[in-house]
Amino acid sequence: MNDSPPPTPAPLSPDELGHRLTEVFDLVGPLYRRALRKVEQGEPVEGVSVGVRAVLDLLRQHGPMTVPQMGRTQALSRQFVQRMVNEASVHGWVEATPNPAHQRSSLIRLTEEGRAVITSVLGREHHLNRQVGGDLTDAEVSACVRVLTEILRTFDHVDVD
Template sequence: MEQDMSAEGLSAGIRAVLNLLHDHGPMTVPQLGRARTLSRQFVQRMVNDAAARSLVEPVPNPAHQRSSLIRLTEPGRAAITAVLDRERAVLRRAADDLTDTEIDACLRVLSRLLPVMGDADVD
């Protein structure tokens, strides 16, 4: 899966942000951090990196003027969808007897573990 992310040029941290936004829609940086038990600073760096690549963008947050919502752009949605589709295909080949629900659960667990295991800046 790490090779799959590098095919899209996504680090584990950016991938975690994109995955959360893909699954839950627009979120603030603090919400993203709490969802993965990651420091706000680490998430902010990943959001900044993703924004520099036009994968995410800030949008006004009606609930809080100073904390923008972060949402996927079309290129961001395409990138995370491509990664997820390839991962599902690999997992299907590796385990023909697993259901889509089991594969989705596996991907969810792995996407939470990757940033924690791959970056020393997590809380």
């Protein structure tokens, strides 16, 4: 009886990897657009656009950030992020606070109302995500996250402004 683990499969060659990752991109594009549409369909409920949702969730995850920091983190232009922050501010979901590290770039933080709104949006999204089938395992989801993280890292140098 051999108790050794099965051998680890060899990495794909760059050419094979390129072809397989094209399959991933062919799925990620439509998935992203459909998911955005679904979030936007909930806008009448919470009043949160997809862009504002991204800002609120980023602040929920990371705490107060500047607009440039949010833009870099989300690969979005500073101008777009500023418009989303302005929209969220009008609703009272975020507020600007002094930034001790940089006088001209305020820190943006969630208000309690903003935290409640993003919690509601995420709850609705979680309910939808629970409906994904396929009997997926933790290992499969972890592998997916690892692959997408590596792909994203490849494009870290792309300027969004």
